[in-house]
Amino acid sequence: MLVELFRDAARACLPASPLTNLLLDSVADDLAESGPMTSVVCGLELGGAGSVPGLRFAAAVHHLVLSGRAPKLARHYPTAGGRLDPATFWPAARAAILAGSDGVRERATATAVQTNEPGRMAPCLGGLQVAAQEAARRVGRSTPFPIRLLEIGASGGLNLRPDRVALELDGTVVGDETSPLRLDPAWTGRPSADLSAELRIVERAGCDLHPSDPNTEEGRLHLSSFVWPDSLERWDRLQAALRLASTDPITVDRAAGPEWLADRLADLPADVLTVVWHSVVWQYVSARDRARGREILAEAAARATDRAPLALLVYESRRMPPGAPMPYRFDLLLRLWPSGLAGRLGTGGGHGIPFTWLG
Known part of the structure; x- marks a missing residue:
């Protein structure tokens, strides 16, 4: 279920956000192979599809970047002055997420989507x-x-x-x-x-x-x-x-x-x-x-x-x-x-x- 929720959220980001699409699709691929992202995001689906676990996770990663705790990943984030390089993005994102896994998981679990647009x-x-x-x-x-x-x-x-x-x-x-x-x-x-x-x-x-x-x-x-x-x-x-x-x-x-x-x-x-x-x-x-x-x-x-x-x-x-x-x-x-x-x-x-x- 979590794999599909992440893929659905990834599709919904296009065409506006190729970066978020790539992030969520890459996590879904990792989950499908029972990779290390499983321990970071497992349980996020408990709020149901309406709680949009993919967007909560993406926001937690973005928070990691904006707070200055992931400088290598920030090079891919335009909001931090970076520019997305699709070829090297996922390795940088994966390393940053695993290094701050407890914080990412805690934030993605504890927060609700903020739609203050x-x-x-x-x-x-x-x-x-x-x-x-x-x-x-x-x-x-x-x-x-x-x-x-x-x-x-x-x-x-x-x-x-x-x-x-x-x-x-x-x-x-x-x-x-x-x-x-x-x-x-x-x-x-x-x-x-x-x-x-x-x-x-x-x-x-x-x-x-x-x-x-x-x-x-x-x-x-x-x-x-x-x-x-x-x-x-x-x-x-x-x-x-x-x-x-x-x-x-x-x-x-x-x-x-x-x-x-x-x-x-x-x-x-x-x-x-x-x-x-x-x-x-x-x-x-x-x-x-x-x-x-x-x-x-x-x-x-x-x-x-x-x-x-x-x-x-x-x-x-x-x-x-x-x-x-x-x-x-x-x-x-x-x-x-x-x-x-x-x-x-x-x-x-x-x-x-x-x-x-x-x-």
Whole structure:
């Protein structure tokens, strides 16, 4: 099972990360031959396919490089100033992993995948504008609702600042022009909203079972380790998001989603649109917590009013039928209460960029 999980993770890395693909495929080959990697990674499959043991392992190796403990392997890692040499990569990686095997195993076992991808703020920003303006239009309000943003699976909280991001669109900048995080969202089409309208977020909060603190060196290193080492555009986005976080600290609560959400949705404040948001975390949530989360959201939706509306805005994967060009599609979905509006706003890449709006 572990061999196939590593091979599946390796395939999912292409074409974006040949380095991660080569690392995971090489480990899978070693496992198939009962090689020394067996003692390093055995047991990682106990969390099931949804826990993505291959990505946790790759992040643990990347952490080894970024922390300066594998200088010879770092020569292959672009995030450490290196360049991949496929012919010599695996011997260097194998030696570094075995030399630090206890640390690699401990980190891969103890951590959960951190999907704090700042690129997902681009579709989120557009979706929030649609939600705030549509909720206002349906009740005859002349200005968009201010937003109370609640994120499940917030990791380091990097995606709780969509109003403090700059989007570069057709030679113009939308959002905060002074932001250190500037995104080219690679949009096809546009959201059905006025992007020049002020996006007011009056409250923001998040929870995670394993939150990372981006204002500590270890927190920054941990979040950085989950970026594929040869995806330098994503790496640059994350580093910019970390700089933004340093100017605007947000504490992410260590809590399970259902309990935290029940507390946050106990009251829906008037004249504010409460938005529950999550992105690419659903696969890591247990079936029990999913069901409980739906119940809590349904209870809150029943209490939503024209003056105190509620929205669910999510960016999650959907498995495609056999024969499709890609095994998964990532959809931005919106639901609004009490209006009952529900629909798919668009579809994009797993990291939020590029993205196609459906109008």
